[in-house]
Amino acid sequence: MKKITIAIDGFSSTGKSTLAKQLAKHLGYAYVDTGAMYRAVTYYAMEEGYIDDNHFDEKALVNNLSNINLRFVFNADLGFAEMYLNGQNVEKVIRTLAVSSKVSRVAAVSAVRAKLVEQQQQMGANKGVVMDGRDIGTVVFPDAELKLYMTASAQTRAQRRYDELIAKGDKVTYEEVLKNVQERDSIDSTRADSPLVKADDAIAIDNSELTIQEQFDKVLTLVASVT
Ligand code: C5P
Secondary structure, X not given: OOOOEEEEEEOOOOOHHHHHHHHHHHHOOEEEEHHHHHHHHHHHXXXXXXXXXXXXXXXXXXXXXXXXXXXXXXEOOOOEEEEEEOOEEOOOHHHOHHHHHHHHHHHOOHHHHHHHHHHHHHHOOOOOXXXXXXXXXXXXXXXXXXXXXXXXXXXXXXXXXXXXXXXXOOOOOXXXXXXXXXXXXXXXXXXXXXXXXXXXXXXXXXXXXXXXXXXXXXHHHHHHHHO
């Protein structure tokens, strides 16, 4: 079977990463979670004091982009790669609501996007990759053989994210999570650079009513049709 590029885009918490991980494992492909890269840059900006709830020194972040080294390191126990920022494992800390509430402002900065898109294109240069994000089918790999655009209602997505955060021991309310999901949807789809839009040739999948297995089976049929 020939190796292809699978691009998965969609709003936050649409189950992109669950599907991407399943596909990568099944096909023996690499999985690249591009959201983790934007989250790691955001975490860096928070640690350096460039961004908090009320201010964002975009210039300072842009001037220091060359100091940010991002790497995915495969963890065999978990079965997927974890995000490292300048040698530190940041996989857990980048998933907190504190990072989620700032990441869309950071991801709207063109210089940040340019740096990360270049790395993503290098990681997928040899195909055999499943990459998820917001602009994979439109900007990073416009020629991907299979493009999926995932959707689900904001309430369904907020409930999923809330359950995940609570399971990890985070103290959050459903309302806070829903507000964050809606805010990110709005910023991600209206920003000037690479807004989240469905690529013309992407296949839309609304998984509000699909089980994980049903969704996986449906997508495997799509994969088979292009390989
Ligand atoms: O996928 P995840 O929800 O972890 O992404 C976090 C944020 O990173 C998104 O809300 C979006 O602002 C940004 N992002 C992006 N482009 C991507 C992936 C993520 O702008 N390709």
